Amino acid sequence: MGQPPNDEEKRDDITIQVPTEGKVTGRLILAVLAAVSGSFLFGYNTGVINAPEEKIKAFLNSTNIDRDGEPLTVATQTNLFAIIVASFAIGGAVGGLAAGPWADKFGRKNGSLINTIFGIVSAALMFFSKMAESYEMLIVGRLLGGICCGLITGLTPIYLSEIAAQNIRGALGVLHQLGVVSGLLLSQILGFPEIMGTADLWHVLLGLSVIPSVLQLLIFPFCPESPRHLLISKNEEFNARKALTILRGYDNVEQDIQEMKIENEAQKSEAQVNIWKLLTSKSLRMALIISVVMHLSQQFGGITAIFYYSSTNFQDAGLDTNTAIHATSGVGAVMVVMTIVTIPLMDKVGRRTLHLAGLGGMFVSSILITVTLSLKHQVEWFNVATVVFSLVFVVFFALGPGSIPWLIVAELFSQGPRSAAISVSVLVNWVANFGVGYAFPHMKDGLGTFSFIPFTVLLLLFFIFLYIYLPETKNRTFEEITSLIRGEKKAENIHKDKNSTRENYLVSYQKTDINQ
Structure with a gap:
């Protein structure tokens, strides 16, 4: 493999190595595809319930007629459909709150793999709810889908930011939002009456949410875990180096390792x-x-x-x-x-x-x-x-x-x-x-x-x-932002050099290292 470009800056007679520029490798693309599949699922589940609303309400009514022999009132149909819609958000709150501890315990990649269980079970419940004549299955399916997507809102942005080199980190971070809105758009198109927004196919439309989860299940095993999680959380420097080599496309990843060690300190x-x-x-x-x-x-x-x-x-x-x-x-x-x-x-x-x-x-x-x-x-x-x-x-x-x-x-x-x-x-x-x-x-x-x-x-x-x-x-440091929030003196007077917090720490860390 080739050697990465090596940029250096001089400041205060201290040489600071700028993190290497990462190449867009095949394995990086594969890892991004796996992660953004989760973002796509989030967007799909957000928009999929919109178009078939009347068909789902008709299903609720017919199910109740089969059970009790009486149709539902319009108010009851509205209330049940609102529960179906809102149960997704309840699950999202649970999953979102658990996302941080989940990512730390299982890892970014493995945490996403385990999360596919929620996505697959959710899709199955929504798909079979029509056959089983059970709107309870539909509610539970949306709830589990919300838990899955709540976890995704934490796992995917973390993984994308931690596998990217500094020069492409912002671009990869935006792909999460792009995946979300792309999933939203596709769910709306598939919900057209000419496609799946019909009384016969609305359950298939909801069940198609299984595809992003299956994609993650198939692709993630071939992707590396987050190098930062391996080094900082698990103290596995060898595996972190191996993951970086795969993602970057070159062997010399010392600058990335050093940056992570400084972050850890x-x-x-x-x-x-x-x-x-x-x-x-x-x-x-x-x-x-x-x-x-x-x-x-x-x-x-x-x-x-x-x-x-x-x-x-x-x-x-x-x-x-x-x-x-x-x-x-x-x-x-x-x-x-x-x-x-x-x-x-x-x-x-x-x-x-x-x-x-x-x-x-x-x-x-x-x-x-x-x-x-x-x-x-x-x-x-x-x-x-x-x-x-x-x-x-x-x-x-x-x-x-x-x-x-x-x-x-x-x-x-x-x-x-x-x-x-x-x-x-x-x-x-x-x-x-x-x-x-x-x-x-x-x-x-x-x-x-x-x-x-x-x-x-x-x-x-x-x-x-x-x-x-x-x-x-x-372009503000944390100290500048804190000062602005508290209404203290202008931020530009706090750090005139306009360096980022991390760059300031790099300087102080390397000065300490040289003095030792």
Whole structure:
């Protein structure tokens, strides 16, 4: 194998070796494919329940007639379907909260392999629920699918970031979100009445979620475990070197090993903070509040209502059933395109600017959606306008609120409290997802065309709070971000050299090594 490029910098008479640039090797591509299959499953399960809503409600009704001889009331059908939708989020909350300990105990790769059991059992239960005439199987299947996807939200981003060389880490990290929105789009397309969104095939549509899990089961055994997990968590330097050699495509991985050892030393120097200590710490309170509000702004902004119920929302706008289902695929298509568009913007424009722009655009769009829904009988073209404004709403969501809450928590916290903060944030996100998924059908029944008004109010409150308290984390060290959160002096006066926290630590570590 060839030798990697070797870049060096001079600073303060100390030679710092910059981590080597990684090549895109076949084994790396295989590992990425295995990991992103999980992301794809998450997106597929999020969107698959949308199009066949009426077919599933008919199944619920016919099942009850066969059991008790009486049809379900419309309210009971709505409530049962809301439970089916929301059970996915309940499972996601459980899986998301367990993702950190799960990844540490079983490993990133092996943890993902074990997780496929939940995915396969979930798909089987949903597929056979129609034959068994059991909507209970459908509920349990969605619950287990949520646990699987909750674990995926922790396992996949960790694995992708830890197998990538520094120069391609950002690009691989975005592939998780791209996998999610691609799965969402495919589930919407397959849900078309011409394909699988029928009374005969809706259970097959839900059962197809087995494919990503099977792909992971087939591919992951040929992929290496995360080198960082092997070296830092398991102290297996030989296996870490072997994994790096496979992923990088060259033998000399000493710079990567040295970087991991330095990271390990930095981690040892900082005490770990559990969830209870995080919740009771005054010094971390504002950062935690900002993190929680960021995740609430993602779910309580109304996007969950769009993802789960866009087909019925479009029908309320005046579209016929088939047209509404086709229009729903536009939601997934917009998410895919905008995810690709925002990749270069994230480090150029900044997290704060993109998130606030997204919330502001969603706020205006939600007002326009309410106006067009309310006046659709007076103005004929408002039917089409509702669909357009719904897609504009999705554009602004994808601009910032769709991805930034997942990224920024790690930037607001240092190594010690980071895992606990991510666990709390993921739990809040999934619980909020459940709340909106369950409540929105009832909000529609009670508020009618004004069902987006609560989201509009919340979006305004989120925007105001985050405009005041959310710091820009782009190109900031942890010390700078902490200072900004606490309202202390300007961050640029704290570290004028603008080095990252890791680079500062590399310098101090190597100085200590030389002195010894």
